[in-house]
Amino acid sequence: MNKSILCSFLLIVIALSVNAIAPFDGALIALDAGHGGTETGARNETYQVAEKDVNLAVVFALQGKLRTAGAKVVLTREGDETISSRKERVQIAINKCQTFYQRKCDILVSVHHNSSSDPAHDGTLVIYNEKQDVPLAKALHDTLVPLTGQDEGYLNGGYGITVYNHLVSALTEAYYITNDTEAYNYKYGNRVDEEADAQFTGLANYFTNKSSGGGKGGGKPR
Secondary structure, eight states: OOHHHHHHHHHHHHHHHHHHHOTTTTOEEEEEEOOBTTBOOSEETTTTEEHHHHHHHHHHHHHHHHHHTTOEEEESOSSSOOOOOHHHHHHHHHHHHHHHHSSOOSEEEEEEEEOOSSTTOOOEEEEEOSGGGHHHHHHHHHHHHHHHSOEEEEEEOSOSGGGSTTOOEEEEEEEETTSHHHHHHHHHSSHHHHHHHHHHHHHHHHHHHHHTTOOSOOOOOO
């Protein structure tokens, strides 16, 4: 093998290796911590946990992991402010992406946690709205389900974040915060980092698949 061919081969190998370990390079991700301010979301009365606080804690943890991995990240809310509507949340994300990075966000992930009247009920659900969102919804769904072991699907909710501006997005309900075990693990255990890790892996899978040309499908929704 002559020297020029060898150099070309090595460059290809290096490029493939970098792409394999750095799926977030150049990615611009908007994270939305659902609810906030006067809108508390679901509540666990046993442990006095409000969904809005869980959502924000996960978003902060995920933001750190993504930035360390090379992604650019914007947040729709960074404190306990009230955001009046989903439409406003999307507009905040779009405005921040444009202001700080002069382009449209690649994706938006809205982090939520579900509620039930049964304190023992648990499960994982991801909601999307448009066909373009399916690969993202499936990627997040597949890495979040192991958190609970109870698969409630990735579903076309017919509403949600993506009805505005056709921004690729998904809404995650990783588990039920009304579940007492979940609320306990959030308050005293490692549930925030566990979820942030699962979200991170799902997003890594999404961008890896997208960069390899496999992001047009996404499987059959449940």
